[in-house]
Amino acid sequence: MEDSPQDFCSLQTSDWSFAAMEPKTARDKIMTAASHLFCNHGFAATGIDTILTRAGTAKATLYHHFKSKEDLIAAVLEAEGNTWRNWFFGRLAAVEGPARTRMLAVFDVLEDWFSDPGFYGCPFINAVAEFDTGNDAVRKAAEKHKEHILTWLKAQAIELKVPDVTETARSFAVLLDGAIVAAQHTRDPSFARTAKHMAEHHLDAVQKA
Amino acid sequence: MEDSPQDFCSLQTSDWSFAAMEPKTARDKIMTAASHLFCNHGFAATGIDTILTRAGTAKATLYHHFKSKEDLIAAVLEAEGNTWRNWFFGRLAAVEGPARTRMLAVFDVLEDWFSDPGFYGCPFINAVAEFDTGNDAVRKAAEKHKEHILTWLKAQAIELKVPDVTETARSFAVLLDGAIVAAQHTRDPSFARTAKHMAEHHLDAVQKA
């Protein structure tokens, strides 16, 4: 269970996670520690004291910034979502070429994500898996995250002039989730390429029609 | 948090879960209760006493049959896996027609699963999401489950004479995971059909080559 901060600090290159940012204020230190622990050991399994020890802060400080553990979980999820989406969409915005190329580049960026030694799957998928019916705030946060991704996908699909924009976005969403879970379970980043091939097949099929 | 057994008993028609079997021995009663609670509220969040109350058994009985909570979790996962695979592959074995039809029928059966009001996602995906690096036995159990599915998929792919059996099986696995997660998050069973369309596109693409 002991989880040395060292092996994590060696991953500081990973810029897709809030937990990789070097914290300045005590609030950031708490968020960073909580982010890492929640994502690697689960939300329920991570105690407040463990977070405090890792963050090197006092308990009163935590409860000064967050009114409860649930509140902290919500804050961590939101921060992780923001950081990840900035990273992900930023990478994609830099892709040159037509919409099809950019849309398929999704899976190249995914593969980079999967290849990071600190990859632990999608925090939202993991959170919903843990709480399921228990925590509605978590479900809503995950929903919002997925909505952001769907919106981006739809914008690309419109540019691509596919016949059914919504269905293409949904298809890509399924491939995204599937690749994430497969890569998380097997620790094999190449599932991103498997998903990419299917995305190509899908676009070929709907565009030639 | 209270979780009336009634609303669950109304789902006793769902035969894909161990938790839907009517228990006879005390051991079964514990397994059934644990199965339901673990899958609906998470593993860490479910206490032993909660399981005992639901099962209506004594604590000593639980620790007579299982040496620890971890042991119980392992047993529940194995039972859930067996029950689910029997149901899933049983349904598929009953499908008439060529291998392609049977392989695509995977997603029809999935949609039935997703449509069950008691659907909570895949226990193995949820378990790995919750424990991640924490519990190796859980990872191994999930691996074994995925291996069973991949084996079945490969057998179909061989019958279908696709050029790359392994890659087709991997592709279907990604679609499976993706559909499960998407359906779990949105509670929209039609993601199974989205996945099915992509599976068709994939088979079309690799078979015409």
Added chain:
DNA sequence: GCAACAATAGACAGAGCTGTCTTGTTTTTT
């Protein structure tokens, strides 16, 4: 009938959990 087993009921220990509170110190702002 009797021995072996399975199950019940519940007290109990030891630990961990969340969250509150106090007291003092450091940092920032004005």
Added chain:
DNA sequence: AAAAAACAAGACAGCTCTGTCTATTGTTGC
């Protein structure tokens, strides 16, 4: 320099958790 905010350190209450243990009651096989 003075006032205000942020933080550290840790005791504490109240609860829940896992797992053990004792004492007792059914149930089954021989």
